[in-house]
Amino acid sequence: MSRTVTIKALKYNPNSVVSKPHMVEYKLEETEGMTLFIALSKIRETMDPDLSFDFVCRAGICGSCGMMVNGTPQLACRTLTKDYDDGVLELFPMPAFKLLKDLSVDTGNWMNDMSKRVESWIHTNEEVDISKLEAPSDPKIAEEVFEIDRCIECGICVAACGTKLMRPDFVGAVGLNRVARFYADPHDNRTDEDYYELVGDDNGIFGCMSLVACEDNCPKHLPLQSKIAFMRRKLVALR
Amino acid sequence: MSNLIEGFLGKSVDGKKSRLPAKLDYIQSATGLFLGLFMWGHMFFVSTILISKDFMYSLTKFMEGSMFFEEPKPGLVSLAVAVVFIIFIVHAAMGMRKLPASFRQWQVYRTHMKMMKHDETSMWFIQAVTGFSMFFLGSAHLFLMLTQPGSIGPYGSGDRMLTLWPFYLMLLFAVELHGSIGLYRLCIKWGWFEGENSKETRKTLKKVKWTITIFFLVLGLTTLLAYLKIGMDHSDNAGEKYHPTTQIEKIYNANTEVTA
Numbered sequence: 403m404s405r406t407v408t409i410k411a412l413k414y415n416p417n418s419v420v421s422k423p424h425m426v427e428y429k430l431e432e433t434e435g436m437t438l439f440i441a442l443s444k445i446r447e448t449m450d451p452d453l454s455f456d457f458v459c460r461a462g463i464c465g466s467c468g469m470m471v472n473g474t475p476q477l478a479c480r481t482l483t484k485d486y487d488d489g490v491l492e493l494f495p496m497p498a499f500k501l502l503k504d505l506s507v508d509t510g511n512w513m514n515d516m517s518k519r520v521e522s523w524i525h526t527n528e529e530v531d532i533s534k535l536e537a538p539s540d541p542k543i544a545e546e547v548f549e550i551d552r553c554i555e556c557g558i559c560v561a562a563c564g565t566k567l568m569r570p571d572f573v574g575a576v577g578l579n580r581v582a583r584f585y586a587d588p589h590d591n592r593t594d595e596d597y598y599e600l601v602g603d604d605n606g607i608f609g610c611m612s613l614v615a616c617e618d619n620c621p622k623h624l625p626l627q628s629k630i631a632f633m634r635r636k637l638v639a640l641r
Numbered sequence: 642m643s644n645l646i647e648g649f650l651g652k653s654v655d656g657k658k659s660r661l662p663a664k665l666d667y668i669q670s671a672t673g674l675f676l677g678l679f680m681w682g683h684m685f686f687v688s689t690i691l692i693s694k695d696f697m698y699s700l701t702k703f704m705e706g707s708m709f710f711e712e713p714k715p716g717l718v719s720l721a722v723a724v725v726f727i728i729f730i731v732h733a734a735m736g737m738r739k740l741p742a743s744f745r746q747w748q749v750y751r752t753h754m755k756m757m758k759h760d761e762t763s764m765w766f767i768q769a770v771t772g773f774s775m776f777f778l779g780s781a782h783l784f785l786m787l788t789q790p791g792s793i794g795p796y797g798s799g800d801r802m803l804t805l806w807p808f809y810l811m812l813l814f815a816v817e818l819h820g821s822i823g824l825y826r827l828c829i830k831w832g833w834f835e836g837e838n839s840k841e842t843r844k845t846l847k848k849v850k851w852t853i854t855i856f857f858l859v860l861g862l863t864t865l866l867a868y869l870k871i872g873m874d875h876s877d878n879a880g881e882k883y884h885p886t887t888q889i890e891k892i893y894n895a896n897t898e899v900t901a
């Protein structure tokens with residue numbers, strides 16, 4: 403027995419002088435296994451071709467379709483409409499990122515800036531000879547690095563973070579997680595002092611207020627709480 | 642000169658970041674931990690009135706050095722209060738750095754909190770509000786204790802409660818909520834008791850946190866009522882010092898011996 407779902411979405415184009423932010427309500431028949439992404443696509447195809455939202459993979463891998471669903475940041479492609487008992491989904495774009503239009507925000511440039519800020523690449527003086535076999539990694543360490551490296555840069559941890567919303571320069575859990583990733587990687591030769599220079603201030607690790615909404619909303623279930631606590635302990639211990 | 646350059650540019654002459662933010666973060670946690678644990682001890686102390694007036698009185702005198710001096714010295718209490726007051730002020734200064742400092746910060750946090758309905762995000766707001774209120778409530782109480790240490794006792798505290806109970810009611814809720822949320826947040830912040838599964842640990846910690854909050858609120862309210870009752874019963878002799886039962890018995894026995 404299908405039901406009607408109601409999607410309320412914020413519509414606003416900050417680049418237009420005539421656009422005023424307003425909520426638009428759409429009603430559509432729910433189909434089996436309907437995700438929010440499917441619902442939005444249907445709305446755009448049949449009701450409102452002007453509605454903007456982001457997506458690429460439709461499978462929770464690319465991290466493009468993050469948005470606020472009934473106040474919580476989520477991936478539209480992994481949000482099932484059937485999970486909402488009253489069938490009402492109120493959508494806002496993710497805060498903290500530059501609003502492009504309606505539900506579409508610019509996470510890409512933000513992530514790029516964050517990557518540069520935390521110098522998100524292996525720092526080593528070793529010359530790599532690609533003609534030779536790579537030295538084996540300790541499986542336990544490799545596993546730890548891969549676990550943290552599962553981040554898809556969807557921006558949900560950033561949108562969920564009250565600290566980030568109050569303090570726009572805060573690096574966010576994604577940035578701190580990235581630091582923890584290179585910290586765990588033995589290929590990277592950076593010292594604690596080097597990491598301190600990247601995030602050892604009130605816009606970095608010491609700005610985090612441990613609200614843990616990052617971890618609670620992360621679609622990849624990354625251990626952000628533990629990694630941030632670990633980095634804090636390491637960087638506070640520096641003399 | 643190097644301080645001038647660092648203050649101006651935000652980094653030292655050799656291009657290094659200051660270690661002070663790390664120290665401030667540590668000091669905020671250390672002072673918070675001390676105050677949180679101190680408040681548990683404090684609550685157990687004041688609640689001894691539920692056992693008996695004599696017991697509360699003897700503990701008060703113990704803190705005034707009755708074990709070491711013939712005459713109790715309330716100045717010792719003042720000294721301890723002064724130490725706590727300093728730690729309290731340092732903690733307030735550290736905590737201030739995190740409070741919303743503009744209307745927009747306040748507005749965006751409130752909206753986010755109401756929209757997301759996330760426990761820890763909402764609990765932080767309670768902590769911020771109670772923390773702010775304690776700038777005044779906590780300071781007023783500590784100043785009273787600092788300047789009138791001799792008034793602490795079954796009757797003195799009872800008399801105080803009779804006139805100041807709305808103040809102490811607010812302080813009780815502010816302290817217990819702020820303290821228990823703060824201790825819970827400290828565990829998350831530093832990864833204490835994390836174990837193998839941090840998510841499960843957090844669930845347990847949250848349960849413990851609410852149990853502790855409720856326990857201390859119930860204990861605090863009961864204690865407040867007990868002092869209030871003493872204050873009401875004693876209102877005709879307000880200002881009179883408490884004399885423990887043993888002392889009264891001694892006087893009575895001495896009197897009866899003289900009479901005999």
